[in-house]
Amino acid sequence: MTAIFPRFSKPAPMFLDDSFRKWARIREFVPPFGIKGQDNLIKAILSVTKEYRLTPALDSLRCRRCIIVGNGGVLANKSLGSRIDDYDIVVRLNSAPVKGFEKDVGSKTTLRITYPEGAMQRPEQYERDSLFVLAGFKWQDFKWLKYIVYKERVLFPKQGQVQAVSSR
Template structure:
């Protein structure tokens, strides 16, 4: 027995090294025929778990080597499906393949049991709903509906498209293709009427905040959900006023004029789960935490928040109208107005460059499909 102990100890010591070697080989950094040509720096990294992990994933936890190819296990699951057939769980599966920390369960909208979500209960708006529980209860008691329409909720596979408002949509004639999606999410006041050829004619939901909401009631589509993405406590009070048709007496605290009436019944109004703002900001993009408070450069754009929502709730996710080309400051920012690209630089809440890095990862890995190719142009 005494003779066997050193052998046992040696095997125990070698096992972790063998595992690390296999992982390192799998990462593509080491090849069986290249041992003798590795630098001392590479050899040192082999024996460092931290360096090994860093060689495979970036600091946010995303796989460094991204391409649109399906991992072997997904190829078996989705490879034989006919083109155009909805692929159940596809977006979440591809997201998990490049970001192992991704967990899917996160409902689109708050429901009466929202207190069960500890990830949002500890944060103030926009990253949570701390201190807003009573007014949210009040709102949800009135709306009585907490999902999509029954027909959409019952689908076994949902194809969703998030419509950005970029001028890149102009003259693309993608309206018919956009209308083929099950769920079409539009942002803020981006109009549909008069632009159907390029942006489609259907709207499932319009996600907005008070300052971004359509102010002319005649511009609202007839059949769509009105979804509040709350960025401050005042936004919930505004929504309550819209639901109960109360006169909006005081607009102090809003950074520009807001809608005073939303032509929707309470059953057609929703509150977007604030977890998507939190996850997009701190986990996916890596924006400053600022002790969980809104601060300079730590708020994701509404488009990225909507994409994050779709990754959790849709089987396939596409986008159109995304992509800011900051090298053309005089180009139009949106497809429906004359504001120039330079205007985005004036925003103190967003970090457009870091956000673009995140979206490029999703496009490169095929997690989302960019119909207008504005996120990374020819670089993906």
């Protein structure tokens, strides 16, 4: 990675936790290369987050074989679901559907990695036993995550403006 991005910081944590302020290198750059300008949003999100690491069940998995499943439709009518479920870890990207497509895409999801524009819109579409991972590329992505964590509804009153309304 350092051959491509010489200023890449190898020891950066995989997931942000309360110690994120100690990571000076990631605080120097704006997303997606760092978290510059996101301190308050990240602090607010982490203040109500119970876990910052992989769950014990996920952490103990031995990843001999993993598969990444996208949402491009290339698996449609291929009947590969049972073969996909045989992998140790199944990573799904964005809104890659599962329900109703198990025969083709399997039913197992270990991690679901997404950014706001690619995320599924209804909570019931997410798998209960998988880990949701936000890939934050811009400052609005962190704001979107805060809305979700605080159960705020996102309103779009005018093009280009975002507003949150608490639903607590």
